[in-house]
Amino acid sequence: MPDDISQVAPPQWLAPSQLASDLEPYLLDWLFDEGSLTRRLTQLADQQFSVTPLCEGWQTLRADERSALGIGPGAEGWVREVYLRGHGQPWVFARSVAARSALERGGLDLQALGTRSLGELLFCDQAFVRHPLQACQYxxxxxxxxxxxxRLWARRSRFEREGLSLLVAEIFLPALWRAADKDVR
Structure with missing residues (x-):
């Protein structure tokens, strides 16, 4: 594994129609469910859901993220990485990014989220428009x-509000599949 993650070849993010037809229906359901993942995880965890921040701060965004957000090489953005937990177990690793320029004019303070779910904020603010979901093996x-x-299955989508774009990637961890009583290969 490369020491420098910038040297890792980016995955090919795919629409549902581009994925192999042999994927299990429940996997496709999780990858392309357009509802709030936070709400779905909270329900699966019988309300024992929590968010654990791992890191937050300004970073140079990865090439695949810059491309999805429509920004140029070397652009810096706010990066927030968290675990979404059910019953104390990490079920999903989430990475959310937004360009510095968009955040500075967009009026959203991602630094103030703490242990709150960004997804819940995005779904409560009806001004945000969600763009199509894509999936890959992360x-x-x-x-x-x-x-x-x-290589774990992941999905991502871009949320947009008045020129502010946020890219949210959610990577499904094995503990989630055990909790959902599914065997993912």
Whole structure:
């Protein structure tokens, strides 16, 4: 595994029609469910849902993120990485990014979220428009050090409000599939 994650080849993010037809229906359901993942996880966890921030701050965004947000090379943005937990177990690793320029004029203070779910904020603010979901198998080098080191299924979508774009990627961890009583390969 490369020491520098910028050297990792980015995954190919795909629409539902581009994915292999042999994927299990429940996997497609989780990857392309347009509702709030926070609400779905909270329900699965019988209300024992929590958010654990891992890191937040200004960083140079990855090439695939810059492309999705329509910004140029070397652009800096706010990066927030968290675990979404059910019953105390990390079920989803989430990485949310927004360009610095968009945040400075967009009026959204991501630094103030703390242990609150960004997804819940996005779904409560009806001014945000969600763009189509995409999915891929996420590069292991992009996962936190304590996450399983395998290619895990992930989804992402862009949320937009008055020139502010946020890209939210959600990577489904093995503990989620155990909780949902599913075997994902």
């Amino acid at each position: 590069p292991p080098a992009w996962l936190p050090a304590d996450a399983p080191r395998q």
